[in-house]
Amino acid sequence: MPEAIVVDQVSKAFGPTLALSAVSLTVNRGESRALIGKNGAGKSTLMSILTGLSQPDSGSVQVLAEGDAGGASAVGCVYQRSTLIPAATAAENIALARFPRSRAGLIRWPEVRRQATELLAEWEYADLAGTPVEQLEPLERKVVEICRVLSQGPRVLLLDEPTAGLDRGASQRLFGHIERARARGVTIIYVSHHLHEVFEVCDSVTVLRDGRAVLTEQLTRMTVPDLVDAMVGEAAATAGGGLRAARPESARPPVLVASGVTAPKVNGVDLALRPGECVGLTGLDGAGHMQLAEVLTGQRPAEAGTVTLDGRPLPLGDIRGCIEAGIGFTPEDRHTSGYVPALSVAENATLNIMPRFANGFRLISGKKRDAFYSRLAGEWNIKAYGAAQPTEELSGGNQQKVVLARSVAADPKVLVLVNPTAGVDVSAKNSIYTTIEALRADGQAVLIVTTDDADLEVCDRVVVMVHGEVSAELRHPFTEGMIAAAVQGGGTTEPDLLPSGEEDSQ
Ligand SMILES: Nc1ncnc2c1ncn2[C@@H]1O[C@H](COP(=O)(O)OP(=O)(O)OP(=O)(O)O)[C@@H](O)[C@H]1O
Ligand SMILES: [Mg+2]
Incomplete structure (x- = not known):
């Protein structure tokens, strides 16, 4: 089988964090490769390098989509975080990548609507076509995101935790689409924390641990405990x-x-x-x-x-x-309403109880707040390099812990x-x-x-x-x-x- 994706010695650092360290992997055309690893292992970083969204510090990637004249639609990616335009409708978002145009170059809106409605209908969501994305529930948004990528008919499909937030029915529909894409020879990289899913959707697996590719193997030779061992390293595997x-x-x-x-x-x-x-x-x-x-x-x-x-x-x-x-609560979709990305982890974790750290001049005492944050960070085991790190820089799982920590901060x-x-x-x-x-x-x-x-x-x-x-x-x-x-x-x-x-x- 010809190669479709070649990653060669790719490294990428964010400040002191080495997100990827000399990662090499090859995925053949028509292969479905699972990419798994703990939070912060480097999965999303590798995906964004594959789509060209970010550049590696060293090493190279090649994504060779057959019949591809360099068109953006040859590679489709469902990113972990929403890339939808909130004010645009579901149909507009789906059509965004390639609006059907008339010969005069005008966007054919009825056509946009019809194509999007057809795709959404397969998910029993046809009635969402005209709804602005900001009014949709997280599950519906994810479906719109998936439909948008599928509508481009990509030859290489990158899926970063596509089933997070989906229920069983929607996940099964997604697997159906993936199965049909595979039958057409589409190459897939599938990131998921649901290890059983991986066996359903993929042929082979690459495990990332602390930015390194520690294992690549056919899934027929692996079991769920094998994968867990590889993800956490042998020493930690017996916990839980x-x-x-x-x-x-x-x-x-x-x-x-x-x-x-x-x-x-x-x-x-x-x-x-x-x-x-x-x-x-x-x-x-x-x-x-x-x-x-x-x-x-x-x-x-x-x-x-x-x-x-x-x-x-x-x-x-x-x-x-x-x-x-x-009432303390964590919202459903942490990426849109869970935290303020640019604020530090300490600020986000204590957002609800800021007045408690006010000094005599009603100014917030950073020291008091950071001390309180360190207690929360310890309690929730938050991995950040300090109280001042912007929350948007943390891995998905650690952002989640910041949101959880905040919900209990006010007792x-x-x-x-x-x-x-x-x-x-x-x-x-x-x-x-x-x-x-x-x-x-x-x-x-x-x-x-x-x-x-x-x-x-x-x-x-x-x-x-x-x-x-x-x-x-x-x-x-x-x-x-x-x-x-x-x-x-x-x-x-x-x-x-x-x-x-x-x-x-x-
Ligand atoms: N923009 C950024 N700035 C600083 N650090 C970053 C940035 N993006 C990622 N990192 C760091 O790089 C490491 C890898 O992050 P990445 O998002 O690739 O992990 P992941 O495997 O996708 O994790 P998760 O399963 O939690 O989504 C983490 O330590 C993360 O904090
Ligand atoms: Mg990720």
Whole structure:
């Protein structure tokens, strides 16, 4: 097979950080190569060098797309962070790379709309074509991004964590597209933290560790534990597991009580959360769990129902008011609303509690703040070279930890975490779970809104929503199979009647 991508001895440093160190790899035409590694291993850096977005310090890359006259559309990349234009519609964004033009050079808008609608229709999102991207939910935005790249019919397809934030259905649709692209001989590099996905989508794998390519192998010769070993290095490979045993129910009165909450996609939901309890909230895309989380955190008003915190009504629809009342939360999409990129890690982590560091002249004391930050950084194991480093320079997983650290900085009564480990590697994931576990043991009430089974494992109890209503409530010990059945509507509607294990469909 002819070579399609040749990376030769590529190095790239950012200040003191060596993101890539003499990386060499070759991907053949039609091959699907997984690129995996922990947060900060250098994956995204390599992807942006492959697209020409950034230049290596030394070494060379060649991307040889067959039949390519040097057109930009020969290589398509779904970047880890959104590259969509917020004010433009989904259709315009999809068509952006190559507007169909008339012979007079005018953009044929009806054609733009039709092509985009067709692509979106394959994802059952045809009705989004005319909606500005800034009004879309993160999942929808990701789909628009993927459609845009696929619409260019690239010969080389680079995907940087394309399924982060996608639900199972959308991920399966993406895999279908990838499969068809492969059948047409398209060359693929696929970055993911979901190792099982990698076996579904790829032939071969390259593992990056601390900027070095430490392993390249056919996937038929590898197992998930092999990949984990290569990612973390042998010494660290034995950590994890055994964190969560069944626990007694908390006897304390609930700190958060939602009753009859109704909002778009949410239909009369009751939910109670006790101090020291960690509850999971899950469902398929559109089931209403995300919208319920938005109501609970003040991001969306309720049409009916009430939510109380320590007996006092929460000012629904008022984000500030909810934070002041004692709700701490991390937004779903950390790259668009999670942090201010240019601010330092210390500033971002303490954004909500800045007034605490004011001195007598009402100026913020950088020293006090940095001291507070170092405590948070230790607690969350944030890897930055100092309190002053701009957050945009951190790897995705470490940015996530900054956002998480901020949500607990103000000592909230209830902590609502939306997809807390999206795009986070195995070891960062475990360190996030350990921190959540410690907070819980300390009496913190935690609500984890997620579709990640590993996140739900941390929870004492999982509330499953289907079509805007609570369809099931699973208590430890539950299995992935039970949750998978419940989100499809296959769970029990009588939570109290669910004996553990009976519904096990594995
Ligand atoms: N623009 C930048 N300025 C400074 N440092 C950077 C920049 N981009 C990346 N880095 C650093 O380079 C290293 C590699 O980052 P990269 O984003 O490639 O990691 P990654 O493997 O994609 O991680 P993740 O899985 O978290 O997305 C990290 O230590 C990161 O902090
Ligand atoms: Mg990355």
